[in-house]
Amino acid sequence: MSMMERIYQIDQMLAGRQFITKDELLERLGVSLATLKRDLAYLKDRLNAPIVFDRDLGGYRFERTTNKIGPQYELPGLWFSADEIHALLTMQHLLANLDTGGLLGPHIQPLLARLSGMLGAADNPVEEIQKRIKIQTVGARHFELEHFQALGSALLRRKRLLIRYHAKGTDEVTEREVSPQRLVHYRDNWYMDAWCHLRDGLRAFSVDSIKHAEILEVKSKNVAQKLLDEVLGAGYGIFSGKNVQWATLVFSAERSRWVASEKWHSAQKGKVLPDGHYQLEVPYTDDRELVMDILKYGGDCTVQAPKALANRIRTMALALVANHPA
Structure with missing residues (x-):
């Protein structure tokens, strides 16, 4: 552990406790008494830490009762241990690959440069991390950065948006005034959950289908989180609603080894059947994504219930065979 790592640990221990004994410090830091004394002296003399030894308590503590004259105690700015830097750089690499629209890149780069410098001569510099971690996204749709930024700004400022939206299902373009509630990243694509003032209800809008976004200086309508989850999170997939049904699916013994570890929905129910097949029950309101x-x-995969979903799957499967004969 480096000296700066110890300095920050001592600060955290003193800040979180009424006092801490010398023996506790030595055990937690794993250093000699001479090293501990040097660290405490550095904190007090160089960083102006208000550390005192309280004989009544039998340990060290921060002096909080008197106003200190002169330079105030303050640790150096942003600082991380080598392990924390590795974790942050790994996270940055993940974000850089997931963030195909370049949303976070301009904001991350200054931090990345600073972290890279702090990592110094460690065993796994940023170049090595970037070379050894590879993420590929499939099906991510392109969207306009300026539209995403407008959505994010309106969302955080709690303002309404005027959007021009292209509904791919109907191939119609409509102009709508919406109150953004949250942004959702789902299966490599971004969606905006919002109250649509045109439809007078909650809707999920695909960000790539937004062709124009203008922030209005009108206060956004707030929708309770519980209602958002009930309407837009109750059923399977991104297409949702209030009329929840349950689908019962049974997978072959071979496929069960994969499906048993998959998460289709937060409220799903699954079990391995005596013959090795896997039964999965998931709630849904709109079957489009579930069917795919x-x-x-x-x-x-066999649909046991409901009958309407089973018939729909059967019809679509027959159509696929007819259109793509062997």
């Missing part, structure tokens, strides 16, 4: 996920398993 079921079809990708082909004959390894």
Whole structure:
């Protein structure tokens, strides 16, 4: 552990406790008494830390009762241990690869440069991390950065937005005034949950389908988190609503080894059947996305309920075979 790591640990221990004994400090830091004394002297003499030894308590503490004259105690600015830097650089690499729109890059780069310098001659410099971690996204749709920034700004400032929205399902473009509630990153794409004043209800808007976004100086309508989850989080996938149904799916014994560890929905129910098949129950309100996920398993997935969903899967499977004969 470096000296600066010890300095920050001592500060955290003293700040979080009424006092701490010499033996506790030595055990936590794993240093000699001479090193501990040097660290405490550095804190007091160089950084103006108000550390005192309280004989009544039998330990060190911060003096909080008197106003200190002269330079005030303050640790150096942003500082991380080598392990923390590795974690941050790894996270940055993940973000850089997930952030295909370049949303965070301009803000992350100054921090990355500082972290790289602090990492110094460590065993895993940033170049090595970037070279050894690879993330590939599939199906991410392009969107305009300026639209995303307008959405984020309106969301945090609690302002309404005027958007021009292209609904791909109907191929219609409508102009809507919306009150943004939250941004959701789901399956490599961004969505905005918002109150639509045109439809007078909650809707999930795909950010890539927003062709124009203008912040209005009108206070946004606030929707309770509970209602947001009930309407837009109750069912399977990004398409949701209030009329929840439950789908019962059974996967082959071979596929069960994969599906048993997958999370389809936060409220899902799953169990391994006596014959090795896997039964999965998921809530849904709009079957579009659920149908696509079921079809990708082909004959390894059977819909037991509801009957309407089973019929829909059967019809679509037959259509796929008819359109792509062997």
